[in-house]
Amino acid sequence: MKKRVLSGIQPSGRLHLGNYLGAMKQHIAAQDVADRECYYFIANYHSLTSLRDRDQLRELSIDVARTYLALGLDPQKALIFLQSHVPEVCELTWILSTLTPMGLLQRCTSYKDKLAKGIPADHGLFAYPVLQAADILIYNSHLVPVGADQKQHIEVCRDIAQRFNQTYGELLVIPDPDIRPDVAVIPGTDGQKMSKSYKNTIDLFGTPKQLKSQVMSIVTDSKGLEEPKDPDTCHVYNLYKYFATDAEQTEMAARYRAGGYGYGHAKLALLEKLESFLQPHRDRYQYFLDRPDEVMDILQTCGQKARAVARETVNNVRNAVGLI
Ligand code: ADP
Ligand code: TRP
DSSP: OOEEEEEEEOOSSOOBHHHIIIIIHHHHHHTTSTTEEEEEEEOHHHHTTTOOOHHHHHHHHHHHHHHHHHTTOOTTTEEEEEGGGOTHHHHHHHHHHTTOOHHHHHTOHHHHHHHHTTOOOOHHHHHHHHHHHHHHHTTTOSEEEOOGGGHHHHHHHHHHHHHHHHHHOSOSOOOEEEOOTTOOOOBOTTSSBOOGGGTOOOBSSSOHHHHHHHHHTOOOOOOOTTSOOOGGGOHHHHHHTTTSOHHHHHHHHHHHHHSSOOHHHHHHHHHHHHHHHHHHHHHHHHHHHSOHHHHHHHHHHHHHHHHHHHHHHHHHHHHHHTOO
16 A cells, blocks of 8 residues: 655745755655656645735745645646635644643744744644644544654654544544655754745745855855865754765865865855755746646645545544534
């Protein structure tokens, strides 16, 4: 039997290198693994917790699809769809929420982080992991490839699914997280986790000028050009590593240690790597930018397939819990 791979990505801002290295790269690669069946969705219900501009939400939702398609997602091999094309997920969220202890959600670090940043605590933000659990369980997903920051949410999902199965019988598939050990949390231009909400991103499909200014804004220490530097604590070097060969990494690290190599040089080397990685994908991005109807058609077709699976799960769940 094929393993179902599922992941979601929020359309709450332009997609960035952290999203790509932490999640999208693995998503796209999985479409070519023989025993995998990949479902990827644009988590627009989730984004309502942070984005309250309708035009922006619509545009950013389409942009996530465009970005996946530009980077190589093939809708013949993997589904890409909108979370809101499968409203059954909201019904499952309610049923699961009746089995979710408050304490489980109160312990979620992403919730606590958002509160610490001054985001008002509303019910949607608090219940966010329950909707995420429903997203995963509704498609009987086996594997959930996400960045390291999402590990706790997958544990919450497993916990809720186990409670459901203990209460109503073994119906839900318990998913496993798929977190690449070699991809840590990617640092942003200020050294914190790269995140749309921290405004420290290097965007995938900004203009070349924006790309340059984002790379040049990476924070470094104040060591002068001549001084020896530590590559491992430098955000520029840490990003460069993801795009360079082993030999190139060793060479740059040696230059840091020797002195006479400035952070400006390292930034230009990183920029060159990023340019050569992104250049071939930019034309495809533009292709889909010019054809919003084609993108919508792909989302509709994939959404219908996903919805058929979701309907079946929700029907089974309704029967299991005794809803008429
Ligand atoms: P953001 O923090 O910018 O809002 P999301 O939370 O929407 O990003 O993340 C979408 C996906 O990208 C998730 O799977 C997440 O784990 C991954 N991801 C986001 N930022 C990073 C990062 N800095 N490093 C690694 N993975 C990341
Ligand atoms: N919370 C995830 C994030 O911010 C997005 C997401 C929503 C998701 N539902 C999901 C990821 C289901 C994996 C599976 O990155």
